[in-house]
Amino acid sequence: MFIEEVGLKVITGPMFSEKSGELIHSLNIAEAYEGKKVIVFKPDSETRDGKCRVISRTGLVRPAVELPEMITDEVIERTIKLCEDYDVIGFDETQFFKGKIVELMQALIFTKRVIVSGLNMDYEGIPFGKMGDIIALADEIEHRYPVCACCKKRRANFSQRLSNGKPVTVKGQTIQQGDKESYEPRCRVCFVPPTE
Ligand SMILES: [Zn+2]
Numbered sequence: 001m002f003i004e005e006v007g008l009k010v011i012t013g014p015m016f017s018e019k020s021g022e023l024i025h026s027l028n029i030a031e032a033y034e035g036k037k038v039i040v041f042k043p044d045s046e047t048r049d050g051k052c053r054v055i056s057r058t059g060l061v062r063p064a065v066e067l068p069e070m071i072t073d074e075v076i077e078r079t080i081k082l083c084e085d086y087d088v089i090g091f092d093e094t095q096f097f098k099g100k101i102v103e104l105m106q107a108l109i110f111t112k113r114v115i116v117s118g119l120n121m122d123y124e125g126i127p128f129g130k131m132g133d134i135i136a137l138a139d140e141i142e143h144r145y146p147v148c149a150c151c152k153k154r155r156a157n158f159s160q161r162l163s164n165g166k167p168v169t170v171k172g173q174t175i176q177q178g179d180k181e182s183y184e185p186r187c188r189v190c191f192v193p194p195t196e
Pocket residue numbers: 148149150151152153154186187188189190191
């Protein structure tokens with residue numbers, strides 16, 4: 001467990017690795033057992049979780065403050081001000097933040113304990129958003145792995161995009177009306193990357 005007073009911990013992995021759950025768990029512990037003041041942010045574009053809360057697939061929930069997906073100097077300034085009265089700062093679905101998210105991290109991690117959760121790679125198997133840069137800054141990385149949904153043997157590091165249960169083979173392919181889009185965690189051997 002990450003108990004440094006200041007610094008950056010990143011919780012990452014593919015879909016279904018219970019990253020948000022681990023984030024909420026870490027924040028709850030800091031609050032309940034260390035008496036820390038905790039705030040958690042999420043991008044306002046992210047809709048799966050509903051508004052103004054972080055929720056894990058296993059059912060853990062925490063209220064969250066929404067930030068614009070595009071991090072500008074103005075957003076950085078506003079967020080730093082918001083964080084003044086808090087000791088521990090969480091970020092969920094961090095892969096969706098664009099613009100100056102790395103600069104925002106840099107502005108916080110020398111005076112706060114920051115815990116970030118986000119997908120490692122997108123469905124094409126390439127680093128998602130600024131997650132690679134954020135991972136490079138981290139003092140501690142918790143890489144989580146579900147078991148591969150395909151072979152059910154190896155650990156999964158990829159998020160496979162599916163249409164009607166079959167891998168999507170073309171980049172940016174739109175899912176036809178009536179077809180069911182879904183994702184599953186897959187290992188490097190079973191992962192099928194889409195082509196141009
Ligand atoms: Zn596999």
